[in-house]
Amino acid sequence: MREAERDGAAGAKEAEVAAIERAMVALRRSAARRTPARRAARQGGGPVPEGAAFDVLDVVEAAEERGEPAGVREVADALRVDQPRASKLVAAAVQAGHLRREADQADGRRTLLAVTPAGRELLEAAHAFRRSVVARVTRDWPATERAAFARLFTRFMDDFGATNGPSGED
Missing domain, CATH: 1.10.287 (Helix Hairpins)
Known part of the structure; x- marks a missing residue:
């Protein structure tokens, strides 16, 4: 060349x-x-966590989907915050009824987190909303372009996370 x-x-x-x-x-x-709390307020719903508080639910749900345990340390790592901050976010989610603490059967010194039915309902509503936005934005796209975008954007985010850590921040 x-x-x-x-x-x-x-x-x-x-x-x-x-x-x-x-x-x-x-x-x-x-x-x-477009935070979940603002949407809920417009729709007359109750208080909904936003920002990092909502991200805690996403982190625990993703760990559950991978079949991996999630504790405060995993939340801190995924959100790239220190453990005291992660602990406060987790405590708020537990107090709101979105997460529950469970004893780790493999290590009695450790506490794991699990999404509660109320947290699951909140996550499902968030997923439905996010997917409806994507569907609305791409509704006029040819199926081949939507499939290519899904493949390439997923690849981009995988590579982005591998390069910059789970939250994509350096």
């Missing part, structure tokens, strides 16, 4: 990376404006 072709390829790659970065910023800003 000649130098001019390399420079052109580098410029195209740079433009693509910049476009992805702008899209990520727009997605983050959009997601920050």
